[in-house]
Structures are given as structure tokens and as C-alpha cells.
Amino acid sequence: MVLTPIGVVRSSVSDRQAMPTFGVPARVEIFPEFAEGLRHVQKHTHVWILAWLHEADRTRLLVTPRGVSDPGEAGLHGVFAVRSPTRPNPIAMTAARIERIEGTTLYLDRLDFVDGTPVVDVKPYFRSRDAIYAAHNEQIGRPAGRQALLESLLIQAENFHGERCGGVVFGARLVEHFRSTFLDFAEAWGTQVIVPEDAGCMIDAVMTLVGATPGRGTLGFHSAPFVRFIRGDRAYTYVLLEPGRRWASWTALPVEDVLAASEEELFRAGSAPLRVK
Ligand SMILES: [Zn+2]
Known part of the structure; x- marks a missing residue:
């Protein structure tokens, strides 16, 4: 499998530790050779941004998620049960609202990817398929405060x-x-x-x-x-x-x-x- 970056994240935050949980306003610059792929993207209020977290640890399958107080065995979660960047294929996905589009740049309300993160895909967020109102998650960790x-x-x-x-x-x-x-x-x-x-x-x-x-x-x-x-x-x-x-x-x-x-x-x-x- 060969992935080709189609764009890059431009954000005011470049340090992962400094990134708020829900991200900050950011933009995604689609490279000119992929510009045609954006045609009619304005039909959607929200999009999924799929990014490649190139600095992630790809070797571990268990992590202690943020907010989990037990640092031992009991606090460990499989990487497929959390959204941690640590995973064999460090693909991240975040849904964001399109504020405006200028040329091949998407201005988004918030994104939790740091500046320079390679973008591998953009997909519309479909209300009819992506919003599962009855979905429910057991709490993973405590909020920070x-x-x-x-x-x-x-x-x-x-x-x-x-x-x-x-x-x-x-x-x-x-x-x-x-x-x-x-x-x-x-x-x-x-x-x-x-x-x-x-x-x-x-x-x-x-x-x-x-x-x-x-x-x-x-x-x-x-x-x-x-x-x-x-x-x-x-x-x-x-x-x-x-x-x-x-x-x-x-x-x-x-x-x-x-x-x-x-x-x-x-x-x-x-x-x-x-x-x-
Ligand atoms: Zn209201």
C-alpha cells in the first residue's frame, strides 16, 4: 500500500502536547494536483479530515488513555478501543465544519492535528450515515477537570x-x-x-x-x-x-x-x- 498525501494541515499549534483535546481553528491546504477533487465539497457543512500522524509510535497495541488514573494493567486499553495516535497505521480522523473555502484551502472550525500534519483524505460528513444518535460509549477516563x-x-x-x-x-x-x-x-x-x-x-x-x-x-x-x-x-x-x-x-x-x-x-x-x- 502506498499513501500519497493530498494536502497539509496549517494550524497555530505545532506542539502535540499543547493541542487542546477538541483542537483549534485550522486550515487544510489541498495540493494543486488534487484541486479537482474538491469540486462540490461546499455541498456539505462538515467533512472528515483523515491525517497521517507520522510521528506516532507504531509498535504498541496497548496504551493508557488520557484521563485513566490506573497506570497498571487495568488501565491499559487496546489501540483499536481508543483514538490514540499510537497504532500500527497512524491514521487519524476528525470531523470539522467548513467555515469557508478559498481556492484549494479549507478553513475549518476546529482540528486537533498540529501544523504540518500530512492529510491523506477528505470525505463529506454524512448526517444520514455518520450521525448515530443512539451510539453510546462507556467512559474511558475522567475529564481533566x-x-x-x-x-x-x-x-x-x-x-x-x-x-x-x-x-x-x-x-x-x-x-x-x-x-x-x-x-x-x-x-x-x-x-x-x-x-x-x-x-x-x-x-x-x-x-x-x-x-x-x-x-x-x-x-x-x-x-x-x-x-x-x-x-x-x-x-x-x-x-x-x-x-x-x-x-x-x-x-x-x-x-x-x-x-x-x-x-x-x-x-x-x-x-x-x-x-x-
Ligand atoms: Zn439556540
Whole structure:
């Protein structure tokens, strides 16, 4: 097998250790001889970028993934069970949104490949085949901290909802608090949730971040100003303090304000045994 690089990544980050988990805005320069291959690529909002991680270790089949605290045997994962660059064929794939195209350069919202990484393929991201909403992953490692968890939740919620608006940020902050405070950073998958019916964009964030859907009976609506997460025999209630005081409505939450607000300004959280009616 012979792979021919078709382009190269141009990024502000050139040190792998300095690359944020979810990458940074970057561009992919397709080499002129492959320019024709880009025809109609603008029909797609997102693309898969496949890159060759030429500096990767190709000899190991077991790695201790980021965030896994056990450095011994129990923490080892097979390379086919993780996205580590370490693998026999160091092909990496990251989906990214095309912000704009100039000539043969794709400007992407975020890419976790360092500057100079050879690109071996570009493929459209197909909503019909690539988005498997029911897919689920057991947690591999702990998030590095609350900020890292929030950043990851914001990206997931934004990907589901289509934009990062105030409601999405509010929902991500609720789920981040719930997971870090009550679940010791564990996944919230399998949580039942009840949301205010007028909470707009926030509902999208909460439902995707805990994997709740009305059809499965895990997402319910009510008219009271609180969000309730239910797991096992406990209920976790978040009384929402905003909007109503500072902000006019759910649909008018300013992103920066919701990001900057303290938790005391946003909600009051409590947990109690579930009363079975
Ligand atoms: Zn929105």
C-alpha cells in the first residue's frame, strides 16, 4: 500500500502536547494536483479530515488513555478501543465544519492535528450515515477537570443544536454541575430528565448531553421553572434562577453572560430520595 498525501494541515499549534483535546481553528491546504477533487465539497457543512500522524509510535497495541488514573494493567486499553495516535497505521480522523473555502484551502472550525500534519483524505460528513444518535460509549477516563468537562459538553451540545447560544450554554452548565457534583464526573447517560417546556434551546442541550428522548420516556416536560434529573432512586433538582431576573426570556440569553455567571446566579441545586407516586 502506498499513501500519497493530498494536502497539509496549517494550524497555530505545532506542539502535540499543547493541542487542546477538541483542537483549534485550522486550515487544510489541498495540493494543486488534487484541486479537482474538491469540486462540490461546499455541498456539505462538515467533512472528515483523515491525517497521517507520522510521528506516532507504531509498535504498541496497548496504551493508557488520557484521563485513566490506573497506570497498571487495568488501565491499559487496546489501540483499536481508543483514538490514540499510537497504532500500527497512524491514521487519524476528525470531523470539522467548513467555515469557508478559498481556492484549494479549507478553513475549518476546529482540528486537533498540529501544523504540518500530512492529510491523506477528505470525505463529506454524512448526517444520514455518520450521525448515530443512539451510539453510546462507556467512559474511558475522567475529564481533566470541570472546565475541560464543560468545554466538551459545550461542543457536543453545539453539534446537536446547531449553534452555541445562551440556552445551549445554560444546559451545558447544568449538566456539567450535575456530573461533577453528584456523579463524580461519571457519564450522565441513562438519566431521566424533566425540563420546563418553555426552556427552548436549553432543552436541546440537556437532552443530547444525557441521551434523553421523549420517545424513550426519558425526557419529560413540565411548566415549573426547574430541571430535574432522576437516577435510580434519587432526584436532583435544579431550581432555575434566570431568566426572569436579569434576562427577559429563555430565547434571549446572551452567551457571554451565561458563561460568566456564577452558579449561584443561575440555579440552586439539591438532591433528595425520589418519592414514588
Ligand atoms: Zn439556540
